[in-house]
Amino acid sequence: MTAAISVSGVTKRFGAVQALAGVDLEVRQGEFFALLGPNGAGKTTLISILAGLTRADSGTARVLGHDVVTGYRSARRFLGVVPQELVFDPFFSVRETLAFQSGYFGISGNDAWIDELLTNLDLQAKADANMRSLSGGMKRRVLVAQALVHRPPVIILDEPTAGVDVELRQGLWRFMRRLNAEGHTIVLTTHYLEEAESLCSRVAMLKAGRIVALDSTERLLARFNELYLEVRLAGGALPETLAGRALTDGAAITRVRLSGHEEVEWILAELRRAGCRIESMALREPDLEEVFVQIMSGAAPEGRA
Amino acid sequence: MTGFVALFRKELVRFWKVAFQTVLAPVVTALLYLLVFSHVLEGNVRVYEGVGYTQFLVPGLVMMSVLQNAFANSSSSLIQSKVTGNLVFVLLAPLSYLEFFGAYVAGAMVRGIVVGAGVLAVTLPFVGLQFAHPLWILAFALAGSAILGALGVVAGIWADKFDQLAAFQNFVIVPLTFLSGVFYSIHSLPAFWQRASHFNPFFYMIDGFRYGFYGRSDTDPVTSFGVVALAFAVLATLSLLLLRTGYKLRQ
Ligand SMILES: Nc1ncnc2c1ncn2[C@@H]1O[C@H](COP(=O)(O)OP(=O)(O)OP(=O)(O)O)[C@@H](O)[C@H]1O
Ligand SMILES: [Mg+2]
DSSP: OOOSEEEEEEEEEETTEEEEEEEEEEEOTTOEEEEEOSTTSSHHHHHHHHHTSSOOSEEEEEETTEETTTTHHHHHHTEEEEOSSOOOOTTSBHHHHHHHHHHHTTOOOOHHHHHHHHHHTTOGGGTTSBGGGSOHHHHHHHHHHHHHTTOOSEEEEESTTTTOOHHHHHHHHHHHHHHHHTTOEEEEEOSOHHHHHHHOSEEEEEETTEEEEEEEHHHHHHTTOOEEEEEEEEESOOOHHHHTTBSSOSSSEEEEEESSTTHHHHHHHHHHHTTOEEEEEEEEOOOHHHHHHHHHTTOSOOOOO | OHHHHHHHHHHHHHHHHTHIIIIIHHHHHHHHHHHHHHHHHTTTOOOSTTOOHHHHHHHHHHHHHHHHHHHHHHHHHHHHHHHHSTHHHHHTSOOOHHHHHHHHHHHHHHHHHHHHHHHHHHHTTTSOOOOSOHHHHHHHHHHHHHHHHHHHHHHHHHOSSHHHHHHHIIIIIHHHHHTTTSSSOGGGSOHHHHHHHTTOHHHHHHHHHHHHHHSOOSSOHHHHHHHHHHHHHHHHHHHHHHHHHTTTTOO
16 A cells, blocks of 8 residues: 655755755554654654655655655645644635635535534634634634645644643544544644654654654553652651662652562552651653653664664 | 636735725825826827827826736735745645646736726726727736736745835836836937837836827837737746746745
8 A cells, every 4th residue: 555655865954954864754544643853853844845845855755655746736635734833814714714725725615524624623603703813722723624624635733732722632633533533644743742642653753854763652662661650758768679779869759660560569568668658659651751752862772763 | 727716716805805905095096196297297298199198198007007016916915925924825735836826917917907997997087088999908908917917926936025025116116117108108208218118018018008098109019019928928937937946935
């Protein structure tokens, strides 16, 4: 099956900045994929190249097999992009904006789908309001709707939840999950890693224009299969038996490494035996944020990059 | 084709929503020119036998309005969309270069011709105009507005800021229109300036347009139309080349 997105050997330089330094990436059809990386890693640049907004210096990018330069019309028809920047045309209402956007994609009489988008993104009440009068979060929802007017099989969302309230964030993800279940491929960038962790089956991490990790979310998490018990002690010192497992000794919160949940009881017993009083405690599972921090600091086990 | 129609309609709705400044204001400006110049010069300047100065002036002012507003429409629409960033919506769409160019130029032509028609309609009851060759009038109005629409596309792509566009307007468009024989016949100029005028494409647009009204002109209208068509071909090629290479729009 043709890849939804296929990028090979893509480089891009802006003056002195090497925004992309040779990126190879394939996203399969039907995937829910996360593109992660710190500010300036090159995520938006990569998305812009896929969308035809920026030209790569070298390498090729394809959407469902269509080259984004030589086959730009097909590539763009198959792609819906939610840009990171909050942009809008102040001349028009929400509905006008969506109707014009449909027209640009060669679709007329798109009202039924536009209404469905408005409903799913909780915008019906603002349908006839001028874009200028919308709040930031509402403008972002319109951006999402605009990216979907032509029902693209491949959807890329560049930080769609920045500045969006909790309720809408959940609504937006529910909608994206539905679209994904219906067969749409979804790629997102976000700095809320728990979003990526709960939604995406595969993750690519970019750092300084290179892919430094590319794996299924599960396997990435498994690389750091460590469990911690975080305890805040009100009195007493950590017993000798646990000292070797402590990660942060002397700090207010002590983190003790576990090899499995069954060790919890033993650790608590050891603490009690040493006369420690526990003020609070929590069991910490590895999360994507932790993995991300480790990989970005270069401390992680080498990823398949 | 639907893509072209949508973008063209967007261009129309855009200026029509602010018709007060995009249509009414330029009509008023043209009428002020007419009032002042005809008051000062009527009876003193005789260009063609049997044609009063005000009669001579009206077609020139109409064409000047057509040209300036056609340019203003495509150039300001593009620069606004670039500066605010919403050009991205058009750039993300599968519009061909030709559709993109065609829609902006067609939108500019409509705005130019609407303003020109407005100036004409308001002056008609007061100035005895003739319409010797209406088809030439139409042909030059269409061609002139298309040229300036295309020039607006080029300038809109090139400019990064509003003041660069304003500079282009003040140092290129306005001088070329003013020095094109809107207010005088180039035959009244010294030989050097007469010759210089023949290198100004705006001169042919105005001269040909005026021929449509009075059947008289400084240059044969067929020649003028040839020059005008050539100018359009050059600008259209340039615009399409810029769009194709993604100059400034898709870095
Ligand atoms: N148009 C441009 N001109 C100059 N430099 C640019 C341009 N676009 C991006 N860059 C640079 O390229 C690098 C990558 O930027 P990019 O926007 O792709 O990062 P990002 O991963 O999307 O970051 P963020 O998480 O902040 O959105 C940065 O160093 C940025 O400054
Ligand atoms: Mg970005």
